[in-house]
Amino acid sequence: MPTTVLFLMSTMFIANIGFGIILPTLPFLSRHVGASTFELGLALSAFAIAQLLFSSFWGALSDRVGKRPVLILGIVGYGVTSALVGLSPHVWVLLLLRFLSGALCSAVMPSSLSLAAAASKPEMRPRVMAYMGSVNGIGFIVGPPLGAFLSVFGLQVPFAAVGFLSVLNGIVAFWLLPAEAPAAKAGGGARLSPWAFLQVGNHLSAMFNRTIAPFLGGTLAFTTADATITSTLSFFLTDTLHSTQAMAGWAFMVNGGVGAMIQMAMFSMMYQKWGERATIVTGFLFGSLGYLTLGLSTNVGWVFVAITLLAFCRGFAFPAMTSAISLRTTVHSQGSSFGSQMTFNSLGRTIGPLIAGWLFAYHERFPYFFACALLLLAVLMIRVGVKEKLSARAEQA
Known part of the structure; x- marks a missing residue:
């Protein structure tokens, strides 16, 4: 490394x-x-x-x-x-x-x-x-x-x-970091408009760029779904399952820890063997099953089963989408592409709690069923929108 x-x-x-x-x-x-x-x-x-x-x-x-x-x-x-x-x-x-x-x-x-x-x-x-x-x-x-x-x-x-x-x-x-030639000197890079801090034009361009749009949409789906557990899981455990706040802390630690271990130990092997589309789809399917299990949970044990399944989604889908964006973007525009991905990431974490809170008010299990459906929709989007193989893109990068 x-x-x-x-x-x-x-x-x-x-x-x-x-x-x-x-x-x-x-x-x-x-x-x-x-x-x-x-x-x-x-x-x-x-x-x-x-x-x-x-x-x-x-x-x-x-x-x-x-x-x-x-x-x-x-x-x-x-x-x-x-x-x-x-x-x-x-x-x-x-x-x-x-x-x-x-x-x-x-x-x-x-x-x-x-x-x-x-x-x-x-x-x-x-x-x-x-x-x-x-x-x-x-x-x-x-x-x-x-x-x-x-x-x-x-x-x-x-x-x-x-x-x-x-x-x-x-x-x-x-x-420590080496200086690199910026795109402004190389004649490339995204334009900075008077509304530069919003970069609306760049987002619209990225959304209609068929090579990276599915991964931006997948990022939005992933973070919006993920926000349902960060904003409501503590209440679900304490109010619905009559557990403790400490148990919610353990659930978040398991989700983050298992997800990190999967990324470090399993992701690369799976990515090389199956390719980016299959890796992303598999991650989202794990996530859909995890949210469905969470929505149907009747005790804390099933919650931890669900959280573990969601960790596989975190470990497979998100790094695969980030890698896919990198391999489909030129050197002098990667900052803009990753910036767009982080914007969709932040958008999901902004609207996700609002949607989850509204659904939770109707029924405490609705946010997780919504997240399950959202990731199934993302699976369809990735399967339809991503057609190119990694190897062809990697040779051009």
């Missing part, structure tokens, strides 16, 4: 563990500055909304000025704003800093994925994308308990720790 890729994995790990470290402490910090329950919800959603708005902007900008400076700006800015969140004197300052933190953090993933793709050979790219994805799951597992431990020493300590790790990572990136 190239040194550059290993470092980029650590960068994404820091960004994700930082989010996890802050998550258990943010409600207590919000209460400390006088935030209401609604304002706490805004503090949580501001981060995701900022990522939705800015992911494509950073992706397009990285194609024009280079991935390295955008990555360094993103990880350092994320660290500084995260540390400042812990020092917020008022609610409005906390909300503003959370928004800025999400906006800057959204620069990390598209630039990291683009640099990792550029540093790896086409035949190695599926494995690299799987490893890059696996660190996300590991970060979400390690982050919350570490944040809970650090908060014992003070509410500001978890935020300061995220700031220190992120800024240190940015300094190392300045010396």
Whole structure:
């Protein structure tokens, strides 16, 4: 594995563990500055909304000025704003800093994925994308308990720790990452319009680009479905199955941990043997079965069976779609393509909780049946829309 890729994995790990470290402490910090329950919800959603708005902007900008400076700006800015969140004197300052933190953090993933793709050979790219994805799951597992431990020493300590790790990572990136020729100098790259931060034109172009549109739609389906468990599983376990909040924490750890292990141990072998379309379809079928099992669960045991099936979906489908986008995109436009994927990712995580909450109000099992149907629709979309073999694309990359 190239040194550059290993470092980029650590960068994404820091960004994700930082989010996890802050998550258990943010409600207590919000209460400390006088935030209401609604304002706490805004503090949580501001981060995701900022990522939705800015992911494509950073992706397009990285194609024009280079991935390295955008990555360094993103990880350092994320660290500084995260540390400042812990020092917020008022609610409005906390909300503003959370928004800025999400906006800057959204620069990390598209630039990291683009640099990792550029540093790896086409035949190695599926494995690299799987490893890059696996660190996300590991970060979400390690982050919350570490944040809970650090908060014992003070509410500001978890935020300061995220700031220190992120800024240190940015300094190392300045010396370690090689400079690349940006598309602006090479005569390529996406255009930045006056409405650049939204990149509406790029999204529309990507949606009508038949080579990557199925994978963007699959990303949206995956994250929208995944948001049903992140937003309602705790209530389903405690209110419907009369379990405990701690059991919900274990369920999330199993989902993230098993998904990360599958990406690292099984994904590459399956991808090389079956190809990208079969890998994605298999992942989505595991996910459909998992959500159906979850919706029919009558005890906690069946919930963990469902969560394990969903981990196979996370381990197979998402890295395969990311790899497919990389292999179908030129070097000077990968930032824009990954930025579009991250925008669809953020869109799913924004609308998913809203849909799940609305369905949960009617019946506590409806969100999981909806997610099951959504992934079955994604299976149909991938089977119809993806016709080309990986080998043909890999030779052109």
